[in-house]
Amino acid sequence: MSALLASELARIAQEIDARFDALLTPPDDSRRRLYEAMRHAAIGGGKRLRPLLTSASARLFAVDPECAIRAGLAIEAIHVYSLIHDDLPAMDDDDLRRGRPTVHRAYDEATAILAGDGFQALAFEIAASEATHPDPFVRSELVAALAAAAGPAGMVGGQAMDMAAEAGGEHDLDTVSRLQQLKTGALIGFSIEAGAILGRVPPEGRVKLRAYAHDLGLAFQIADDLLDAEGDPAAMGKAAGKDDAAGKATFVGLLGVDRARAQARLLSQQAIDHLGNFGREADLLRDIAAYVVDRDR
């Protein structure tokens, strides 16, 4: 990992923790348990890849770093909600997340459902707030694009396809690519595009950035599948081999470990190549692309 990436990863993680800490002060009434469950899920331990991507892409367009952190916080709130709900007994039924008990294990199932629901609302409240961007047009574009990436045409739709595949649907490469593009690619893509939205770059100026986002998202997902198949559970803070046991549709299952790894590296290089016209301000995005395929968690 480059020194630049290491320092930005640490800075963003600290910023995101501090802001969730401030937003989630438990009130002095019976909502305390809900807020404590939300703090359990959101503070400490996350990689914060999505907020990092937003801050990294915001550098390309000279965006106020505070705006990028706030937009990244909104995206991370969506990510945290999706993890809480994915871990539920009716979904993936996981006991561990980031090395700690999942929310429904540490609290209870109803609290986990509500905590996830609360994070989704919080995400849009943050995105729409004046503190995130002074221009209301930018704020409403952020909200609309984030909602599209998170909803039935994005992340939630991908999750539904994943369940269908587990229940015995198709597992070919096209289906898995489409499923992963929705399930994780849409939100990762939005994390990167958010930098351009904050910088008021019109859609026609986002072509290279979108190409980067597409390849990075796929590379990230293949690397995730490889970690699940081969990773060290202690480093990951969750169980390994679960995808295979659950009959999940993964790239590793379709391509095998060696071809999957080669494909992830190819996509990472392609992602970097899309940034050719940018200067040093794109170094962080380049370093992230190199890192996601070689991480250990």
Place this chain on the structure above:
Amino acid sequence: MSALLASELARIAQEIDARFDALLTPPDDSRRRLYEAMRHAAIGGGKRLRPLLTSASARLFAVDPECAIRAGLAIEAIHVYSLIHDDLPAMDDDDLRRGRPTVHRAYDEATAILAGDGFQALAFEIAASEATHPDPFVRSELVAALAAAAGPAGMVGGQAMDMAAEAGGEHDLDTVSRLQQLKTGALIGFSIEAGAILGRVPPEGRVKLRAYAHDLGLAFQIADDLLDAEGDPAAMGKAAGKDDAAGKATFVGLLGVDRARAQARLLSQQAIDHLGNFGREADLLRDIAAYVVDRDR
């Protein structure tokens, strides 16, 4: 029910159904089940009280009726998501809703979780869309206020307090009032305030409307408690007497049926009185206040 109210209730219900129908066209892939579950929950049978309130309050400020319908649709999407999640086995564990099987009974629990999550994202996508209001400042204010009403400081927080009360917490009148203000009052209040937001009325011009919203919300909740205690399950399309059986903190449990009914009528009259300075354009809001305490479902 007045002729005006009857015709507006029918018109809004038809509009909301038609728009959910258009938004939720099942895609030709394995997300079909998710979309069908969302259609099952959202189309047909709802009273559409919240969109009606938005359209009724929008009349006070000469708002384009199309903007009011779209904002009401966003609010109804939040309401539908909250019903799907409240009915889950880990929450109220209900089998019937609007006379039909609940989503987790008609489909499965994972699909119900995802359908609720999808409706929450859809709500914010609708609210932030240019089709809802041409002014991006209005759109971002709508989103921020809707998110606050729906999140941990609003509806989700009220739901958490309700669970705590069921699990043996306090049941005094102050606690129940606060709980209900968050659980149902916040979203009903926003439904009414949305008309003023769409009409670009600054907060200082919303005092009377907020007072109406406060009293109407409480009257509505007491009437709901009365229906649960005494109502006809066939008319309601769900089981009656469930609150009492679950040990829920309700106004009827605290005040008894007669005092609760008197209190609901008093609040309804107070709500109407707050509209004294408005003319005929407020008749629909007046009719709604009279209706909510005398409905049979």
